[in-house]
Amino acid sequence: MSRFFLIVFLLAIIPFHIVRGMGLMSSNSSMEEKDFYETIIKESAQHQSSNLTLSKYLAPYFSQAVRKNDKALLAIYYCLLADQSFNDEGKRNSFSDKYYLKALDLDEGYSYQNVKTWVKVMYGFYLYRCLKASEAMPFILEGERGLEDVPKELVLDIVQTYKKLGYFFWDLG
Structure with a gap:
């Protein structure tokens, strides 16, 4: 009899946890997609000598994103270009604004x-670097809240993401 209750209990509990976990995973990219996106993000750091160099590196990924209609990859592409444009100019500029807004629109x-x-944290940190902390606050807070729904192993560029949040919150005290 106890074996019967154990089997019924397991049948009732296991599907709930599986379905619950699947719901959490389906709202995020798969591990393979996350690894692919993160590789692009990390490798782009090696091509950040100029916007032209980074654009050449990212061109095949842009083509792939358009061909496969991968809006997430396009958002990452625009964020990386926006960040590079800011670094090249050393200040807020129309290109970085345009690229970040394109990423957010996706x-x-x-x-x-x-x-x-990741996109919200990137844009919030960009505004913070532009000395627009009050404009950055909603994006940083939204990014921080979003991390609560992302399993740690699926957070994009986890070290840099948390570092950017840390800089922002440390500066505000």
């Missing part, structure tokens, strides 16, 4: 919470 085109969170 938000509705994909459902990956981990990518959305």
